[in-house]
Structure formats: structure tokens, C-alpha cells
Amino acid sequence: MDRVPIVVCAHDPVSHAGVVSQLRGRPEVEIVDRGTARARAVVVAADAVDDATLRLLREHQGDGRPIVLVVTAVDDAGLAAAVEAGVSGLVRRVDATSERLVHAVCAVVRGEGAVPPDLLGRLLVQVGRVQRQVLAPRGMSFTGLSSREADILRLVADGLDTGEIATSLSYSERTVKNVLHDVTSRLQLRNRSHAVAYALRQGMI
Numbered sequence: 001m002d003r004v005p006i007v008v009c010a011h012d013p014v015s016h017a018g019v020v021s022q023l024r025g026r027p028e029v030e031i032v033d034r035g036t037a038r039a040r041a042v043v044v045a046a047d048a049v050d051d052a053t054l055r056l057l058r059e060h061q062g063d064g065r066p067i068v069l070v071v072t073a074v075d076d077a078g079l080a081a082a083v084e085a086g087v088s089g090l091v092r093r094v095d096a097t098s099e100r101l102v103h104a105v106c107a108v109v110r111g112e113g114a115v116p117p118d119l120l121g122r123l124l125v126q127v128g129r130v131q132r133q134v135l136a137p138r139g140m141s142f143t144g145l146s147s148r149e150a151d152i153l154r155l156v157a158d159g160l161d162t163g164e165i166a167t168s169l170s171y172s173e174r175t176v177k178n179v180l181h182d183v184t185s186r187l188q189l190r191n192r193s194h195a196v197a198y199a200l201r202q203g204m205i
Contacts (some may be wrong), residue, residue, distance in 0.1 A: 003028060003029055003030040004040050005029075005031075006031060006032065006039060006041045006105055007042045007043070008045070009044050015047075018045065019070055019101070023101055041067070042060045043068045044069050046071050047072045047073070048071065048073055054082075057069070058085050060086065067108070068088075068091065068101070068104045068105055069087045069091070071091075071093060072092070072094075089104040089107060090116065090119060145183070145205075149182075152165055152180065153204070155169070156192050157199075162177060
């Protein structure tokens with residue numbers, strides 16, 4: 001198996017050295033410099049999910065590489081903020097053995113998440129709360145589409161024209177056109193075909 005090139009970052013040299021020492025001897029990973037284009041994941045070490053850590057995470061989020069956060073302590077708000085900033089793997093510093101770090105890195109490179117079970121449970125509770133209290137009252141979901149928008153895009157994908165969609169859903173044709181215009185504008189898409197293709201690729205419909 002090829003070694004996974006990774007970048008290690010931290011605000012202080014002690015944290016950086018600690019993570020590097022855990023990973024340096026592992027045959028599964030190769031530590032490379034931050035500017036190396038072939039790096040496939042980033043490991044960020046921090047004491048807490050504070051403003052400085054979030055800035056560092058967002059810097060790497062723009063690179064499109066999955067991020068593993070090694071953190072001393074994290075509360076519910078910090079967990080949510082870390083995920084929003086691009087973290088897909090998290091290891092508590094007290095648990096950060098070389099085995100667990102490698103497991104987290106390999107998982108995120110495969111497109112999977114790697115979060116301790118108790119934190120995952122807390123994260124799911126937060127996701128449910130946001131859906132119920134914030135998105136649902138506005139007719140939205142985590143897909144970024146309302147149920148009405150998703151219904152209309154599904155019918156467009158089935159080949160129905162505006163009049164047929166309006167009849168099927170008991171909407172006016174103007175409503176259907178307005179919904180499609182809103183979706184294409186909000187998601188910066190060219191037309192209804194592009195909207196359908198985008199929604200299918202993203203698993204929205």
C-alpha cells in the first residue's frame with residue numbers, strides 16, 4: 001500500500017513535534033511540507049477549538065484536503081465549529097496514539113469520518129436540533145433544498161415540463177418557474193438542466 005502524504009500543523013512547536021513523533025515511524029503515512037501538492041490530508045494539533053484554531057482549519061479547508069483535528073478539549077459548540085471548518089476526523093490528544101492517528105488519517109482519505117463515538121452522538125443530537133429548530137420551520141433541510149424545491153427538481157428530472165409539474169403538484173406555472181429561478185440563482189447554476197444535474201450529483205434528490 002502506498003504511503004499517504006500528510007501535512008502536520010500546530011500553533012506551537014511542542015504540539016507539532018508531538019504529532020510528528022507519533023507518525024514519523026508509521027509505514028502508512030509520509031509527513032510532507034505544507035506546500036507539497038501531493039499531500040492528501042492535514043493533521044492539525046490544538047489545545048482547544050478557539051478562534052486561532054478555527055482560522056488555521058479554514059486555511060486548510062480551502063485546499064480541499066480532509067482534516068484530522070487532534071485536540072486537548074472540545075465542547076459541543078467547538079465540535080460543531082470544527083466540523084463547519086472542514087474537520088472530518090477528530091482525535092482527543094489523550095487518545096492520540098500512533099495507531100489512532102493513522103486510523104483517523106486513513107479514514108478521512110477514504111472519504112469517511114473518524115470521530116470518537118461519544119462525540120459522534122453529541123454531534124448527531126446537534127444536527128437533529130438544527131434541523132428541527134432552524135431549518136424545518138423555514139421549509140429547508142440539510143440538502144439545501146426545501147421539500148417543494150426537491151419535488152419540482154425530481155419532476156424536471158423525470159422529463160416533465162412546467163405545465164405538467166404545476167398540474168402534478170397543484171401549483172401555478174408561475175410558482176414552478178419562480179422556484180426553479182430561485183434554485184438556479186441561489187446555487188449559481190445556469191438553467192434547470194444544470195440544476196437537476198447538480199442536485200443529483202450532490203445527492204439532493
